[in-house]
Amino acid sequence: MKAIKLLFISMLMVSFSGFAQEAEQAEEPKAEEHYNINKFRQLYQEFSTPNQYRSASGAPGPKYYQQRADYEMDIRLDDENHHIYGYETITYTNNSPDVLDYLWVQLDQNMRAKDSKTPLIEGGGVAPFAQPAGFAGEYLSEPFDGGFNIKKVLDSKGNPLKYMINQTMMRVEMPKALAPGKKFEFDIEWDYNVNNHVEGRGRSGYEEFPDGHRAYVIAQFYPRMCVYNDVEGWQNSQFWGRDEFALPFGSFEVNITVPEDHWLDGTGKLTNRKDVYSSEELRRYEMAQRTYDEPVVIRTQQEAEKLAMMPGATKMKTWKLKADYVRDFGWTSSRRYIADAMAVKVGDKDVMAVSIYAPEGNPLWEQWSTKAVAQTLKSYSRMTFDYPYHKAISVHAKNQGMEYPMICWNYGRPDAEGNYSDRVKFGMISVIIHEVGHNYFPMIVNSDERQWTWMDEGLNTFVQYVAEQDMGENYPASIEGLDAYPSRRGPAAAIVPYMAGDQRYIAPIMSKGLNTYQFGSNAYGKPGTALNILRETVMGRELFDYSFRTYSQRWMFKHPTPEDFFRTMEDASAMDLDWFWRGWFYTTQFNDMGIKSVDKFYVSADMNQEMKDYLEERNIPKDRVPQLVYMVKEGSEDYKEEMKGKAPSEVVSDLKDYMMDNFTAEQRAAMKEPKYFYQITVEKPGGLVMPIIIEYTYADGTTETATHPAEIWRLNDKEVSLSKATQKEIVGIVIDPKLETADIDTSNNSWPQEPKVDKFEEMKQ
Amino acid sequence: MKYIFLFLLMPFLSQASYGNHDADELRFRESVNITAHKYYLSVSNLKYNAKVGALQMTSRFFIDDLEDVLSARADENIILTEDGNLTKHKQLIGDYFTSRLRVKVDGDLIPIDYLGSEIDNDQLVLYIEIPVDREPLEIEMRFTALMELFEDQKNMVHLKIRGERKTLLMVAKKKIDSVKF
Numbered sequence: 001m002k003a004i005k006l007l008f009i010s011m012l013m014v015s016f017s018g019f020a021q022e023a024e025q026a027e028e029p030k031a032e033e034h035y036n037i038n039k040f041r042q043l044y045q046e047f048s049t050p051n052q053y054r055s056a057s058g059a060p061g062p063k064y065y066q067q068r069a070d071y072e073m074d075i076r077l078d079d080e081n082h083h084i085y086g087y088e089t090i091t092y093t094n095n096s097p098d099v100l101d102y103l104w105v106q107l108d109q110n111m112r113a114k115d116s117k118t119p120l121i122e123g124g125g126v127a128p129f130a131q132p133a134g135f136a137g138e139y140l141s142e143p144f145d146g147g148f149n150i151k152k153v154l155d156s157k158g159n160p161l162k163y164m165i166n167q168t169m170m171r172v173e174m175p176k177a178l179a180p181g182k183k184f185e186f187d188i189e190w191d192y193n194v195n196n197h198v199e200g201r202g203r204s205g206y207e208e209f210p211d212g213h214r215a216y217v218i219a220q221f222y223p224r225m226c227v228y229n230d231v232e233g234w235q236n237s238q239f240w241g242r243d244e245f246a247l248p249f250g251s252f253e254v255n256i257t258v259p260e261d262h263w264l265d266g267t268g269k270l271t272n273r274k275d276v277y278s279s280e281e282l283r284r285y286e287m288a289q290r291t292y293d294e295p296v297v298i299r300t301q302q303e304a305e306k307l308a309m310m311p312g313a314t315k316m317k318t319w320k321l322k323a324d325y326v327r328d329f330g331w332t333s334s335r336r337y338i339a340d341a342m343a344v345k346v347g348d349k350d351v352m353a354v355s356i357y358a359p360e361g362n363p364l365w366e367q368w369s370t371k372a373v374a375q376t377l378k379s380y381s382r383m384t385f386d387y388p389y390h391k392a393i394s395v396h397a398k399n400q401g402m403e404y405p406m407i408c409w410n411y412g413r414p415d416a417e418g419n420y421s422d423r424v425k426f427g428m429i430s431v432i433i434h435e436v437g438h439n440y441f442p443m444i445v446n447s448d449e450r451q452w453t454w455m456d457e458g459l460n461t462f463v464q465y466v467a468e469q470d471m472g473e474n475y476p477a478s479i480e481g482l483d484a485y486p487s488r489r490g491p492a493a494a495i496v497p498y499m500a501g502d503q504r505y506i507a508p509i510m511s512k513g514l515n516t517y518q519f520g521s522n523a524y525g526k527p528g529t530a531l532n533i534l535r536e537t538v539m540g541r542e543l544f545d546y547s548f549r550t551y552s553q554r555w556m557f558k559h560p561t562p563e564d565f566f567r568t569m570e571d572a573s574a575m576d577l578d579w580f581w582r583g584w585f586y587t588t589q590f591n592d593m594g595i596k597s598v599d600k601f602y603v604s605a606d607m608n609q610e611m612k613d614y615l616e617e618r619n620i621p622k623d624r625v626p627q628l629v630y631m632v633k634e635g636s637e638d639y640k641e642e643m644k645g646k647a648p649s650e651v652v653s654d655l656k657d658y659m660m661d662n663f664t665a666e667q668r669a670a671m672k673e674p675k676y677f678y679q680i681t682v683e684k685p686g687g688l689v690m691p692i693i694i695e696y697t698y699a700d701g702t703t704e705t706a707t708h709p710a711e712i713w714r715l716n717d718k719e720v721s722l723s724k725a726t727q728k729e730i731v732g733i734v735i736d737p738k739l740e741t742a743d744i745d746t747s748n749n750s751w752p753q754e755p756k757v758d759k760f761e762e763m764k765q
Numbered sequence: 766m767k768y769i770f771l772f773l774l775m776p777f778l779s780q781a782s783y784g785n786h787d788a789d790e791l792r793f794r795e796s797v798n799i800t801a802h803k804y805y806l807s808v809s810n811l812k813y814n815a816k817v818g819a820l821q822m823t824s825r826f827f828i829d830d831l832e833d834v835l836s837a838r839a840d841e842n843i844i845l846t847e848d849g850n851l852t853k854h855k856q857l858i859g860d861y862f863t864s865r866l867r868v869k870v871d872g873d874l875i876p877i878d879y880l881g882s883e884i885d886n887d888q889l890v891l892y893i894e895i896p897v898d899r900e901p902l903e904i905e906m907r908f909t910a911l912m913e914l915f916e917d918q919k920n921m922v923h924l925k926i927r928g929e930r931k932t933l934l935m936v937a938k939k940k941i942d943s944v945k946f
Contacts, residue, residue, distance in 0.1 A: 421844060423828065488886055497825075502923065502932055623826060644935070760814075760821050763880035763892045 033643025
């Protein structure tokens with residue numbers, strides 16, 4: 001008898017759903033033919049096919065290669081005329097399987113050349129009014145000539161090489177093509193005018209102080225090799241001023257000659273410390289190497305101020321720096337510098353956290369810069385790999401933050417009286433964490449910044465958020481008066497204004513930086529937040545952190561592409577995240593979910609209207625239907641008040657019989673029969689697919705949260721109905737109660753609808 | 766939790782950071798690689814509230830830029846913080862925006878009503894009402910806040926009228942913009 005009953009029920013089910021389909025087809029016009037538009041389809045169209053260079057796992061393939069460029073340089077700074085003279089020998093190693101007919105060298109400073117095309121791609125038109133300085137700069141003065149003056153390009157025997165300059169790139173012809181595995185050595189002599197980075201802005205240049213002395217933060221100061229690789233061939237995208245750099249790894253030996261009263265530091269190990277430090281400075285430095293809690297001042301404010309009051313040395317001194325496994329070189333020099341340092345334990349190694357700043361940076365810099373560097377090294381090393389270099393320097397430059405291997409410049413300056421607001425302080429700590437963090441992305445995990453700004457900025461913004469929160473925990477004095485570090489970027493809710501914005505001014509993350517509208521949100525905020533959401537809400541910390549570390553370690557000192565990142569995150573976690581990458585990185589979709597309706601159901605033994613209608617349609621007599629468990633919607637015709645809160649087995653005798661026949665007394669005692677049944681219909685006006693995080697509040701005040709994976713949207717992208725059976729009555733339902741999915745409109749996320757807080761009315765009181 | 770209130774209010778939200786690096790910006794400011802904003806933009810959202818009988822507008826300005834402008838005008842150092850400074854300077858902020866924001870609704874110039882403001886991270890959120898008795902057909906704005914100090918300041922206003930969304934954009938070389946619904 002039981003078997004027949006079950007058969008009947010299953011037939012009913014089949015025909016029910018069949019019936020529903022027929023009805024739908026009859027009413028709706030025929031849907032359009034289409035390609036696979038399911039949001040959970042794989043990214044086969046977007047990704048290139050894995051190959052011997054780059055594996056499907058996201059790891060470097062068995063034939064992965066990268067080129068190498070080694071530099072020996074002599075640099076001289078003419079402080080008086082803010083002019084740099086340079087001579088370099090580049091040894092380029094062709095590790096590719098290709099024969100290279102020519103080499104490409106980057107001349108980034110040509111962006112500042114008189115004939116630079118950078119101003120010509122700006123379509124701003126004529127401004128109707130301007131500040132005098134701006135007007136003079138635009139119309140009255142000769143444009144600043146900050147391009148490279150290439151004096152000589154020679155082979156190793158001193159013979160001139162043919163070269164051609166195309167804006168910010170120079171093609172060098174070799175006497176014969178460079179075969180795989182071969183090296184080519186050549187020399188370049190050049191000089192250029194250093195720009196004032198405070199007036200004209202820039203990633204490099206000098207600041208002039210009222211006393212006439214200058215502080216230099218110098219980068220892109222030498223002709224440097226372009227990247228040649230398996231995805232782009234020669235990196236051939238010009239430097240227009242925004243998209244940063246793509247550079248091969250190599251070693252650097254750089255001798256920099258500056259006035260003898262300058263304090264200098266840069267990428268690499270200082271190999272002649274004894275020649276350039278005073279014995280007192282040397283003693284203090286050695287003390288700093290043994291001090292782990294507070295920075296030790298190596299050149300004091302008093303000493304810097306004393307030098308600043310003097311006319312400035314004319315005698316010169318040479319600082320020698322040597323670096324291995326770096327992709328670039330930066331340095332700083334001034335007679336007005338204070339320097340402090342302390343040791344940081346990273347793994348089993350000591351790393352020096354160093355800060356260099358003019359007196360204008362105090363009292364802020366002496367307090368927080370070196371500690372922010374130390375926190376960055378600890379947090380980033382935990383999230384990725386142990387910091388492999390021996391030092392990390394934070395240099396104070398007005399108005400700018402910019403990163404180079406082992407050294408970066410950061411803003412954050414008190415006013416003339418030495419006062420600063422919390423905003424200035426947190427701005428400074430954040431930028432230091434960010435720029436020191438760039439040592440990991442892209443200085444070590446060396447992605448192509450020219451093509452994919454988000455690969456370093458987005459990943460870095462994400463880890464920056466982690467490090468900022470650590471800073472608040474480990475240095476409570478830095479956030480005095482607050483519960484946590486006030487991160488600008490990272491929390492899901494902070495990206496909502498951008499996600500909800502005008503679609504005309506939003507580009508997908510997978511865009512070249514130069515071509516995006518809202519650069520900061522596009523390349524920093526959104527990818528940083530997406531990764532934070534991926535970690536906290538989609539994958540969980542354990543899976544995410546393992547995968548993120550795997551990516552970082554696989555691509556340490558190598559050149560990853562976006563796919564290498566996406567593939568590794570899936571490969572190391574056993575999570576198919578194609579839907580996440582597609583939505584967050586390849587589209588401008590936003591997340592918007594809402595509760596459309598909530599229906600309550602109760603169990604009844606009496607045939608409900610749905611069944612009656614069904615039987616009538618098919619002319620089936622009612623007595624042919626065995627006893628079924630009927631669900632009755634509250635408020636429907638079948639609903640009666642007394643149905644509420646009853647256990648199903650009390651109501652339906654056949655269910656009771658089934659339980660008695662099939663379960664032991666012990667099993668029955670352990671059963672928790674639900675009395676309340678809910679159908680929650682969630683609608684999704686937004687295009688992004690995200691998990692549904694739903695919080696139920698019961699009549700007794702307790703809450704329960706369930707997370708439905710994003711795959712819940714796989715068959716219907718607009719609307720899904722969830723069911724919830726419970727012993728206790730539900731009095732409230734909220735979607736995304738902790739604001740972790742960047743839902744752009746939370747006014748429809750609650751049931752019953754919460755009264756809106758009217759901020760306008762509040763303001764009127 | 767602060768965010769909740771903001772989001773309830775603004776189903777149609779602003780871009781906190783419309784880093785518009787088009788126009789002549791790159792030329793003057795190469796350094797866009799940093800974490801802080803190096804662009805000058807305010808984003809406002811406006812919609813009609815029939816119950817109140819007013820257009821209600823929230824505007825977001827970067828606090829540091831606003832402090833610079835207010836300080837320059839007042840010849841004293843204006844700092845906007847939550848610890849009472851905001852209340853202290855309410856009049857100053859209100860007067861400033863009343864002078865820099867002119868709104869014409871269906872051809873009539875309507876004085877704005879500055880209600881107050883609050884700090885959200887590095888931005889100040891202003892609450893402004895423009896009293897009108899019916900949902901407008903045409904809105905014209907002249908919104909020149911901060912342009913006297915920052916040449917490339919852009920003031921962008923997203924409007925939602927009768928369910929239709931449109932945007933006004935005011936820049937130094939086009940200080941007035943209007944839209945019909």
